[in-house]
Amino acid sequence: MDRIVFGLTFLAAIGSGLMAGLFFVFSVSVMGAFGKLPAPTGIAAMQSINTTILNPIFMAAFMGTALVCVVLAIFGVTRWSQPGAAWLIAGALLYIVGTLLVTIVFNVPLNDTLASVSPDSVEGASLWRTYLEVWTGWNHVRTVASTGALACFMLALRAQ
Numbered sequence: 001m002d003r004i005v006f007g008l009t010f011l012a013a014i015g016s017g018l019m020a021g022l023f024f025v026f027s028v029s030v031m032g033a034f035g036k037l038p039a040p041t042g043i044a045a046m047q048s049i050n051t052t053i054l055n056p057i058f059m060a061a062f063m064g065t066a067l068v069c070v071v072l073a074i075f076g077v078t079r080w081s082q083p084g085a086a087w088l089i090a091g092a093l094l095y096i097v098g099t100l101l102v103t104i105v106f107n108v109p110l111n112d113t114l115a116s117v118s119p120d121s122v123e124g125a126s127l128w129r130t131y132l133e134v135w136t137g138w139n140h141v142r143t144v145a146s147t148g149a150l151a152c153f154m155l156a157l158r159a160q
Contacts, residue, residue: 002058002160003158005072005079005088006049006157006160008068008072008075009072009084009088009157009159010111010160011030011064012063012065012068012069012072012091012092012095012149012153013068013070013091013150013153013154013157015062015064015065015068015095015145015148016065016091016095016099016146016149016153017060017150018061018065019061019062019142019146020143020147020149020150021053021066021147023099023142023143023146024147025050025140025141026060027136027138027139027143029047030151031126031132031135031136031143032083033059034046034132035132035138039067039125039128039129040120040124040125041118041119042128042132043114043117043119043124043128044119046094046131047111047114047115047119047150050111050114050115051069051115052154056111057110062100062103063100065095066095066096066099066100066114068107069091069095069149070092070096072089072091072092072153073088073092073093073096074095075088076088076089076092076099077089082160083159083160084155084156084157084158084159084160085156087152087153087155090152091148091149091150091151091152091153091159092149094109094145094146094148094149094152095146096138097143097144097145098141098142098148098149099122099142099145099149100142102138102141102145103142106134106138107133107135107138107139107142110131110135110138113127113131114127114128114131132153
């Protein structure tokens with residue numbers, strides 16, 4: 001059982017790290033670059049990213065990590081007295097709440113709204129400024145949460 005928990009924790013660390021890196025790049029460069037573009041160009045680029053990212057590799061990393069986190073949270077609760085259990089629970093909660101749920105509740109609806117506008121429309125240009133600010137703010141949350149999850153899983157590995 002210890003080898004299974006170690007392997008799952010390692011996978012969760014890798015998955016959290018991948019998501020942290022993706023979100024970090026968007027927060028510190030991509031969204032700023034899009035904000036400097038004319039609205040129709042920025043909107044079209046983001047719309048393209050939002051459809052392209054929904055591919056099997058991304059989904060396996062994003063949702064697979066969430067699934068592993070659920071399993072690790074259960075292990076953490078049922079094996080509370082074991083070294084690193086609290087780190088497993090903390091990492092799992094950070095990823096599930098701060099990465100997965102924030103994406104579902106905030107970023108995806110914003111993406112859906114952006115997908116519904118024409119990049120060249122007045123409505124699109126009006127939406128774009130708000131979208132950049134709000135989407136990026138929630139992306140910062142995802143960046144911090146997935147980085148925190150990575151740190152927790154690393155500490156859990158160290159404790160095991």
